[in-house]
Amino acid sequence: MKSLQRKHVTRQIHVGSVPIGGGAPVVVQSMTNTDTRDGRATVAQIRRLEDAGCEMVRVAVLDEVAVEQLPRIKKEIGIPLVADIHFDHRLALGALAAGVDGLRLNPGNIGGADKVAKVAEAAKERQVPIRIGVNSGSLEKDLLARYGHPTPEAMVESALRHIRLLEDHDFDLIKVSLKSSDVLNTIASYRLLAEKVNYPLHLGVTEAGTLVDGAVKSALGIGILLFEGIGDTLRVSITRDPEEEIPVAYSILRALKLRDRGVELISCPTCGRTEIELIPLVEKAERMLRKVKTPLKVAIMGCVVNGPGEAREADVGIAGGRGQGILFKKGERVEKIPESELITRLLNEVEKITGEKIQD
Template sequence: MSAAPKDINSIRPWRTIERRKSRKIRVGSVEVGGDAPIAVQSMTNTLTHDIEATVGQTLALQEAGADIVRVSVPDPDSSAALRAIVDQVQVPLVADIHFHYKRGIEAAENGAACLRINPGNIGGQDRVREVVAAARANGCSIRIGVNGGSLERELLEKYGEPCPDAMVESALMHARMLDDENFHDYKISVKASDIFLTVAAYHQLAEATDAPLHLGITEAGGTRIGTVKSSIGMGNLLWAGIGDTIRVSLSADPVEEIKVGFDMLKSLGLRTRGVNIISCPSCARQGFNVIETVKTLEDRLAHISEPISLSIIGCVVNGPGEAMFTDIGFTGGSAGYGMMYHAGKKTGKTDNEDMIDDIVRSVEERAAELRGA
């Protein structure tokens, strides 16, 4: 197969996204911030002390491509279970800690790569100092997680309601508590369920700190509406160059969060994991059933992790043009046949009955080439 087409960003500069310059930290083996790829993460919804269930869900997220997985640590049984869970997975784990500082210490000692914690909620600077000491001793970073639904009472009294100023003030207050301990391996999030509030808060925070930022629209809803809200809000920020790691919050199987997260990044050219299918909505001109074909290809190509672009277009109006900028393409024709393309070049006709097998074979061959290179 011939070489892949030239990087589209090099010939279309208006696609270039200049990422905000942030300092780099580590979450276990994963770099976050600086020039590191934007990390995609999700969170388990199992009871963490159910080790088998939590390991199973974490492995499913890992297989889907998750860079980082967060688990809730609300009690001593959960923090104790972390050690067994960490030993059975490869992806770094973030321990979600609320209010009780001892859970943070235990999680750091039991293998968590990061603690999600608000320093101001755990009982004063002395307790923050203890958590920081445990984090530092165990190579553990921290995420300051500000949420529009749980702002400090004094900030709500000051501002009257959750607003960007209140959220950023909360974040910077928590950050100062870590800075005062000479601990700078932290990232920050300022999430809300309101898209406008979230985007405004992140823009303001991005100007106020060089800490890496974790993006998300919290409590976004089910798969469809949550994907829409997240894509609008997080897409706006990512396009502006803001964001070093993301979590798409969906009331759905956590694996769907990883899929949507990668699709979001692929759409902006920020990550390229897996097959990026470009397909038309179909119309009366289609030479084959586009919708069913794309559904089938999404399932049959889900195992491919190499970055490959694939165009599936129903007719010759747009098909050849789309194929010019994809690794592999198929354009519907007449009399039950369509045209295959590799790197924008015609490679021959394929009948509609065999096209799915031929497309899958072509993608798998391209993936093998990329692995070999």
């Protein structure tokens, strides 16, 4: 299948060295949940995110103490750093002076036109983009009164207000997000905004919930929009360590053939013919294979008879039963292996194919 065509091509901006929009690949980002005032913990988490494949990271900047940590954090990581600011324009100015690559703020809530002018001027001077982030839970009171609840129309009107505040100061290094915990409202909001502006759009379903619910809501909301050609960056929001977001994000992109990174794990759902402990085997393999960056299809099947054929398109795989199993490549049997050695042999083979070390 051919990859999707980007139908809604936006203007391009750069967050650090990463191009956003304008036909560039969709970028995977996340946000730390450490206290940014603890620079060491924040850097450690960002490095784990980098290892997982995160390409841009946002940190909460709560006060001046957090601002003081930004230069250290920036120096010790390898991906663009975005400062998340609310209400206090001085924190935005401090973050810009500290060298961040992007800001996430809503100009309508940082203290008036003169404050917006100062931030816009400083950001423009440094060529630092600003992401406007509209959230269904924090819409302006007058919009809620007019529309009754956070409708897509209300969210888009809020976004356009914030955009105009920056455009009034000749600032157009803008990216926009419209996040709701309601999947259908999220989709409708982005569709509507995409008709009105050509700024890059950051996709996400906010407060999506636990791993399963969050993954499902994100796959639907983000996936449908990407399929329609809408969206330039994304974040999968789940109530877990942020490193857990990244594999879900790449699974969405890989399923749509928009990005090709890491292992696509193919495994059968188990049935009455399964004669090995398949579930723990697959869970262990999934944990280990997350370290792999090279695009690869890996299969783990519970039936020696049908497994290789069912996973014919896999680059490499194993199928087990009755105390033993086979290693296969592209659906062809390679060798028979004792069940106790299956996972080790599979990982060895992946290391040979990719050149990446994944076992201690």
